[in-house]
Amino acid sequence: MYKILITTSNDKSILDMIAKECILNKKLSPCAHIINDASSFYLWNDDFISEKEYLLFIKCKDENIERINDIISANHNYDVPELVSVQFDIVSEKYKEWFNKKWV
Numbered sequence: 001m002y003k004i005l006i007t008t009s010n011d012k013s014i015l016d017m018i019a020k021e022c023i024l025n026k027k028l029s030p031c032a033h034i035i036n037d038a039s040s041f042y043l044w045n046d047d048f049i050s051e052k053e054y055l056l057f058i059k060c061k062d063e064n065i066e067r068i069n070d071i072i073s074a075n076h077n078y079d080v081p082e083l084v085s086v087q088f089d090i091v092s093e094k095y096k097e098w099f100n101k102k103w104v
Helices: 012-025 062-075 093-099
Strands: 002-009 031-044 047-061 084-088
Touching: 002 012, 002 062, 012 031, 012 047, 012 062, 047 062
Parallel strands: none
Antiparallel strands: 002 047, 002 084, 031 047
């Protein structure tokens, strides 16, 4: 029912804009988090890449995943932006009530 969508970028302003679009403008998520100074290692065009990135975690309901994916795809600075999801449960009833509030 609930997902955390994760994407990364080497440009924090891009992730700031995506988070604002998802939360404030489109009301697809009640909250997001940006984690600074992640060390990323990956293969790109047969090259081993090591760089500093930022991680964006967007919490949402399952029904909003595709619309958030569209926002990330349209605004991301990478040719192939990462978008993975993790399913989670909300344990706190007070937090669940806040999370499920209608944000429109």
